[in-house]
Amino acid sequence: MPQIFTASADTWLRAGVLLAAMGVLVTGLLWDGAIGSSYITAVGWVRDQPVPFSHKHHVGDVGIDCRYCHTTVETGPHAGFPATHTCMTCHSQLWTSAPALAPVRDSLATGTPIRWQRVARLPDYVYFNHSIHVARGVPCVTCHGRVDQMPLMMRAQPFQMRWCLDCHRDPGPHLRPPDQVTRMDWRAWDREGHADYGPHQAALLGIKPERMTDCTLCHR
Amino acid sequence: MRYLLLLALCAVLIILLVGCDEMTHQPRYQAAGPGRLFPDGKAMQAPPAGAVAQDDPARAAALDRRPAMSAALLARGRQRYDIYCSPCHDVAGTGHGAVPARGFPAPPSLHEPRLVQAPSRYFVEVITSGHGVMYSYADRVAPADRWAIAAYIRALQLRRDAPADALEATDRAKLYGAKLGGAKLDGGPP
Known part of the structure; x- marks a missing residue:
């Protein structure tokens, strides 16, 4: 009956188990870091908004x-x-021709809400x-x-x-x-x-x- | 065969994992979000014309009836005034707020004789319907709060225009006894 395992099989098995354990550990650490990272939580990231409201x-x-x-x-x-009405409480008189506020004026004229991106x-x-x-x-x-x-x-x-x-x-x-x-x-x-x-x-x-x-x- | 089963199990797991995100973004309407079901594309719909909300009669009654003056009413009025009125009218009511400072037409001082003599209902009506370049605040200030603001405007006017002699003796002593950096008080405050 021929040998099923080669002489180095034990070594390969140990190396494999060690590698797998390390893999799990590293993945876990990376995952934990990723969960808390600002890439996942979006902390400190700004989003494109229709109006650059400050x-x-x-x-x-x-x-x-x-x-x-x-x-x-x-x-x-x-x-x-806020409804567009609230913005226009002041901006009916202030910055009335500012290009940045054009979406606000359009919103009031057409009755279509501004599509803000939720932060x-x-x-x-x-x-x-x-x-x-x-x-x-x-x-x-x-x-x-x-x-x-x-x-x-x-x-x-x-x-x-x-x-x-x-x-x-x-x-x-x-x-x-x-x-x-x-x-x-x-x-x-x-x-x-x-x-x-x-x-x-x-x-x-x-x-x-x-x-x-x-x-x-x-x-x- | 066994490998095929394993593969199928993996596929099912992956599909289930995708489902996890569905919990974060559930297929439902958000309060101020879009709603494709409706012609105007908004999830939040205005009530149909002629509809009467359950609290409409209470709101109308609150707008109609002037509440009794109380310290709590003044405190509420002060808070609401500082939020909604002070950007233009400033905290003292003189009309030199931060917004007029940036070019908005300055509102009249709340201390001018016309407004001192105006009835409280006048302020409630201006808050409700707006006046000149001032927009209506009906969507921001509840009817009861409009009366509270009107009451606080009365307190502001009194605070500025009342003679010190009108104070009670103990309060007057306190006023004259107050150390104001050596400044001499004669008559009312500036």
Whole structure:
């Protein structure tokens, strides 16, 4: 009976197993890196928009409150895209012949909405409600970043589940006075001095962290 | 045969994996997204002509009736005023906001005699329907909030135009006792 395996078969087997293990490890590391990379999360990437709208100008320079345009952020699940009517409140008089604003004027003339490209998008299997977060004092800047410093809108946070859970497991330190939610600069917020604020606020508003990681809270 | 089965299993797995992305982008309409089903291409449809929303009577009633003055009403009015009015009218109501500073026709000061004498309903009507180059804010400011803003405008006017003597004695003492960098207070604030 002839030999089935050659003399070097053991060596090949060991090398193969080692290679496979390394392959799995490297793939895992690469995958983990890829998941967190801005290529996947889109953090810091701007998108082509029909109008190069600058939050830096409107929020940072002019000082318009977020809610001037995003009117349903306090009352509904969506913050709300402003109607063209809202843009034209000022731009019926300002920059009336600017080429960059031609799509806005066309939109008003034809009644066709501007097709903005969504920047802060959640997967369709996530239920998110703006109003409850705003009412409990999670400032806009926590999720949307310093939009007052963004000439073109970009995603500031990865919007992945682990990032959501970071706050849902321990909301206290992320809470701010609800009447200041649209404030952008919180550097003056003294973490030491307000160490008690979060827990007190959470208790006052009836926030129960033990229920805030229920699957069905967001996946309905 | 066994290899064929394995291949088929792989194909099924790949097809299932493709399905994973369908969860992220489900074939459904987004609130402000496109809707191919409708003639105007919008997912969000305006109610048909003549439709009355369930909360329409309540809104109409809120617009009709002036709420009683209260500290809460003023606080709400101040917040709404700062959001929707201050870009043009500025936080003091003098009409020197950031938007007029960039070339928008400056609105009149809320402290001019015509507007001090105007009834509160006048401000509610201007917010509702607009006035001159000012657009309507009916889509942004709820009826009850329009009255709150009108109330806060009254407070702004009073704050600027009321004589210090009209204050109660304790408040007046507080005002004159306030250290304002050595500035001498005579009459009302500037």
